[in-house]
Amino acid sequence: MTYKIVIPGELPDLNTIIAESKRGRGKWQPYNEIKQANTIKVAWIAKSKIKKKLNKIDLEITWICKNRRKDKDNIMAGTKFILDGLVAAGVIENDGWKQIGDISHKFKVDKHNPRVEVEIREA
Numbered sequence: 001m002t003y004k005i006v007i008p009g010e011l012p013d014l015n016t017i018i019a020e021s022k023r024g025r026g027k028w029q030p031y032n033e034i035k036q037a038n039t040i041k042v043a044w045i046a047k048s049k050i051k052k053k054l055n056k057i058d059l060e061i062t063w064i065c066k067n068r069r070k071d072k073d074n075i076m077a078g079t080k081f082i083l084d085g086l087v088a089a090g091v092i093e094n095d096g097w098k099q100i101g102d103i104s105h106k107f108k109v110d111k112h113n114p115r116v117e118v119e120i121r122e123a
Contacts, residue, residue: 003050007116010063011038011078013070035081042085050091056123057092058101065107066114072107079103082118091120 012020012034020030061082063075083095092099101123 001122003120005042005045005049005118005120007042007045007082007118010065010075010114011081011116013074014077015070015074017077035084038078038081039084039088042082043088046086046089046091050089050120053090054092054120054122056099056101057086058121058123059103060106060119060121061103062106062108062117062119064110064113064115064117066109066111068109072105075107076105078116079105082116086120 017031017034020034023030059082061076061079063072063078065075083100086092087095
């Protein structure tokens with residue numbers, strides 16, 4: 001079975017995460033705030049769409065960005081928030097090798113409606 005969740009807007013990229021960590025001058029609080037906010041955002045969306053616990057999943061993540069200014073590898077750092085959100089929502093037990101199969105990424109641009117579309121397939 002395949003499930004789809006759509007996360008509005010863009011998730012923080014790696015450069016943003018690093019900048020926030022530096023802002024904290026060695027403290028984890030700024031990063032933790034970003035992580036918690038985005039994990040909760042994904043968890044709420046996942047809970048509303050997926051009502052059962054899945055054993056092992058494959059993911060196809062389509063990053064629909066507002067422009068092409070960010071490198072794709074920086075954008076993909078948001079995968080952390082997606083996986084942690086699925087765990088927080090109770091969709092998967094953990095985000096280790098036992099629960100996560102393949103992850104593929106696609107990239108598109110929509111300057112009027114940036115979002116992240118995640119297709120979740122039971123493996």
